[in-house]
Amino acid sequence: MKRIEINPMTRLEGHGKISIFLNDEGNVDNAFFQTVELRGYERFLRGMPIEEVPRTVSTICGVCRGVHYTASVKAADAVYGVEPTPTARKIRELFLNAHYVEDHCAILYALGFPDFVPGPTASPAVRNLIGLIETVGVETGRAVLKKRSSAVKIVEMLGGRPIHAVAALPGGWSKRITEEERQEILKLSEDLVELGQMTLQVFEDVVLKNQAYMELVLGDMYKVVCNYIGTVDDQDKVQYYDGTQKIVDPAGREIGRFQGKEYLDYIAERVLPWSYLKMPYLKKGGWQGVADGDNTSLYCVGPLARYNAGSGFDTPLAQEAYEKMKEALPPGPVHNIMVYHWARAVELLNAAEKVRQLAEDESIIAPDIRTPLGEAVGEGVGIIEAVRGVLIHHYQTDSRGIVEDCNLIVATTHNKGPINVAIRRAASHFIKDGKVDEGILNMVEMAYRPYDLCLACATHALPGRSPLQINIYDARGKIYQSMNNF
Known part of the structure; x- marks a missing residue:
């Protein structure tokens, strides 16, 4: 049996590798997505005051910092049993949506679009951001960078820093928005909306109008059924800061909803021997292995999951783009993972519109930015829709608010199983009779890029930790160790 390694994986955040095993005929016998780094934040957050946690978890990743910051401060609210004031909630939502715009923009242009411009099998020397700019035009590239910088400026204005924010507090926010800042954000939001519209146009011109690319987008080689x-909100519209987590099966039937700590009723986590990244699955279906299909217990999160679980958007331009997208795609849940890129572009526009809507609200400059804290109640769960999907921060503290245990389930962790299926399916499709070259291996790598992997964000638990029992399995599927805590 021959082994092929893609090491390191390219155009993602963090470090990982792909191991592909070929049989004697040179066809794929199996393939594994392996995470080879360990960050360990679940461990060293213990002993930290909960109010310091948001500033600390922000440093998990320089790209995803805003979402960890937001989820953890929501968990800190719950630890103290408080809700942020209406003004503070609006500021947090404004912060999160500006972060959405700059993050989605970076992922689409730097990591996703280069597979289509200049093309999947082009030389790596041009299959990158620079090659993309050379193809779409320097002026377009300059406009994208300028308009994205407007989103970063809003993040800095609200959070105190452009990268790792410092303004969040349990129960609210530490810094008011002045009227002058509101007017500036309102002006900057026009750049964001234009960026969203431009990005959808680029996607249409580059991908939707190219028959060969659409065969990849809608083909079975990049299809994962899970x-x-x-x-979502009460109308099943996609939400980012708050809402209810809705679960649908591969046929689109709703099979559950949860909020807060209820996630433990639906999600279980498993450790496999070949990766530092845990493998979540739905408890109701039980562990069915790393396989997709109608009876799978694997699930995914992120833009495509939000598309499949929700019923559109609550802003007019994004809803119009969503309806156009829905008309062009097959009815029911879409399992073609390249559609992640399209859904991501629609969400960029949605987040930009939300920034504008929030900046138009004059009440956002009100002085009530923090709810007084009471005694620590000892446990808090913060859940948001991170850019890459559902993000769960769960903390247990003592009566002083000192963290005693924590559980982080990051979007890339949720997606671990489907990513592995996607890589195996793409490898089986493109590698035949032992023929492998750089272009073919990139077509395999294209199977994980729609999920927008952030492995730095996702690798925090050593095998076994409360509140879930973790079983460690050997290669034959037998349990050789069972743990409740590290």
Whole structure:
């Protein structure tokens, strides 16, 4: 049996590798997505005051910092049994949506689009951001960078820093928005909306109008049939900061909803011997292995999951783009993972519109930015829709608010099973009779890029930790160790 390694994996955040095993005929016998780094934040957050946690978990990743910051401060609210004031909630939502715009923009242009411009099998020397700019035009590239910088400026204005924010507090926010800042954010939001519209146009011109690329987008080689979890409001519209986590099965039937600590009723985590990244699955279906299909217990999160679980958006331009997208795609849940890129572009526009809506609200400059804290109640769960999907921060503290245990389930962790299926399916499709070259291996790598992997964000638990029992399995599927805590 021959082994092929893609090491390191390219155009993602963090470090990982792909191991592909070929049989004697040169066809794929199996393939594994392996995470080879360990960050360990679940461990060293213990002993830290809960109010310091948001500033600390922000440093998990320089790209995903805003979502960890937001989820953890929501958990800190719950530890103290408080809700942020209406003004503080609006500021947090404004912060999160500005972060959405700059993050989605970076992922689409730097990591996703280069597979289509100049093309999947082009030389790596041009299959990158620079090659993309050379193809779409320097002026377009300059406009994208300028408009994205407007989103970063809003993040800095609200959070105190452009990268790792410092303004969040349990129960609220530490810094008011002045009227002058509101007017500036309102002006900057026009750049964001234009960026969203431009990005959808680029996607249409580059991908939707190219028949060969659409065969990849809608082909079975990039198709994973699984369950989906996305956050929605009372009208089933996609939400990012708050809402209810809705679960649908591969046929689109709703099979559950949860909020807060209820996630433990639906999600279980498993440790496999070949990766530092845990493998979540739905408890209701039980562990069915790393396989997709109608009876799978695997699920995914992120833009495509939000598309499949929700019923559109609550802003007009994004809803119009969503309806156009829905008309062009097959009815029911879409399992073609390249559609992640399309859904991501629609969400960029949605988040930009939300920034504008929130900046138009004059009440956002009100002085009530923090709810007084009471005694620590000892446990808090913060859940948001991170850019990459559902993000769960769960902390247990003592009576002083000192963290005693924590559980982080990051979007890439949720997606671990479907990513592995996607890589195996793409490898089986493109590698035949032992023929392998750089272009073919990139077509395999294209199977994980729609999920927008952030492995730095996702690798925090050593095998076994409360509150869930973790079983460690050997290669034959037998339990050789069972743990409740590290």
